[in-house]
Amino acid sequence: KAGVTQTPRYLIKTRGQQVTLSCSPISGHRSVSWYQQTPGQGLQFLFEYFSETQRNKGNFPGRFSGRQFSNSRSEMNVSTLELGDSALYLCASSLSTSNYGYTFGSGTRLTVV
Amino acid sequence: KNEVEQSPQNLTAQEGEFITINCSYSVGISALHWLQQHPGGGIVSLFMLSSGKKKHGRLIATINIQEKHSSLHITASHPRDSAVYICAVRPNTDKLIFGTGTRLQVFP
Numbered sequence: 351k352a353g354v355t356q357t358p359r360y361l362i363k364t365r366g367q368q369v370t371l372s373c374s375p376i377s378g379h380r381s382v383s384w385y386q387q388t389p390g391q392g393l394q395f396l397f398e399y400f401s402e403t404q405r406n407k408g409n410f411p412g413r414f415s416g417r418q419f420s421n422s423r424s425e426m427n428v429s430t431l432e433l434g435d436s437a438l439y440l441c442a443s444s445l446s447t448s449n450y451g452y453t454f455g456s457g458t459r460l461t462v463v
Numbered sequence: 464k465n466e467v468e469q470s471p472q473n474l475t476a477q478e479g480e481f482i483t484i485n486c487s488y489s490v491g492i493s494a495l496h497w498l499q500q501h502p503g504g505g506i507v508s509l510f511m512l513s514s515g516k517k518k519h520g521r522l523i524a525t526i527n528i529q530e531k532h533s534s535l536h537i538t539a540s541h542p543r544d545s546a547v548y549i550c551a552v553r554p555n556t557d558k559l560i561f562g563t564g565t566r567l568q569v570f571p
Contacts, residue, residue, distance in 0.1 A: 383559070387504070393549065393561040406558050438504050447557060449494045449513065454506040 352376065354443050356455035363462050368429040371458045375422050375443030379453070381405075382424040384416060387438040387457075396439075399424055400447045431462045466490050469550050469562035476569045482537040484565045486550030489531065493557075497524050497535050498549040500564070506549075509535070540569045 355374040363369050375382050383406075384396040395408040399418035416426040422443075428435055438459050442452040468487045476482055486495070497509040510517050510524040512533065517524050521540075526533040537544055550562040 385559075392563050393551075395558050395560070398557070408558060440504070440506060442506075449511070449553070451511045452496065452508050454498075454508065457504045457506075459504070 354441060354453050354455035356439075356441055356458050358458060359456065361458060361460045363431050363460065365431055365433060365462055367431050368427060369431060369460060370425055370427045371439055371441075371460075373424045373426075373441035373443075373455055375424070375441075376453055379443035379445055380422050381444045381447045381450075382418055382422065383442050383444075383452070384424070384426050385440045385442070386410075387440060388436075393440075396426065398447065405447055428460075433462050436460060436462045465563070466554075466560050467550055467552055467562040469548075469565050471565060472563065474565055474567045476540050476567070478541055478569055478571050480540050480569075482540050482544075482567065482569075484535045484548050484550075484567070486533045486535070486562055487531060488533075488550075488552045488560075490552065490554045490560070492552045492554050494553045495526055495533050496551040496553070496559070497533075498551060500547045500549060502546075509548075537567075540567075542569045542571055545569050 357372045381400045383398040387393045398406040402418045413429045418424045438457045440457045442454045444450040499507045512526040521538045523536040547564040549564045
């Protein structure tokens with residue numbers, strides 16, 4: 351079966367722009383979570399969605415937002431990009447929100463210049 | 464102090480050696496995950512544990528809930544095991560918290 355698909359794989363944006371990243375979960379998985387990975391901070395939780403509802407949110411500014419659609423696909427948006435937003439953005443899907451294994455996508459590498 | 468501590472940060476081994484990576488955490492959890500990340504970024508989930516021990520091939524993961532400690536063991540290590548191994552815990556608040564990772568290099 352198809353894995354978790356993240357698009358695009360690579361992205362270069364200019365400071366001040368906004369960006370939308372997409373994540374298609376494994377068929378049947380209803381939970382999607384997003385993570386930011388940087389060399390300095392490591393992996394950090396952004397948010398988690400289940401059945402189109404945000405269940406948890408990490409400690410990120412309001413410029414970071416997301417949503418989940420009825421088919422469980424999820425998008426995250428970052429507005430007013432800053433240089434420090436350059437990172438690998440990973441999403442993961444699971445059957446539900448608690449005590450299920452995760453399947454990760456390959457990530458979107460965002461570079462802000 | 465980080466809520467999830469991993470040791471060692473870096474590990475070098477010769478092919479065939481037995482490897483142990485440790486993870487200690489300070490919060491109550493509902494599950495602990497071991498993840499593997501290869502260069503290029505892709506992450507693979509190796510284990511999810513809430514108690515006891517799990518084994519998959521040459522990989523073994525154990526957890527001691529009372530001591531808030533988990534270990535990942537690799538038997539008969541191979542160069543293809545070279546990767547970053549990340550411990551992540553799911554506290555009862557449901558947000559995953561990650562350790563900083565252990566970079567493993569296995570030489571032939």
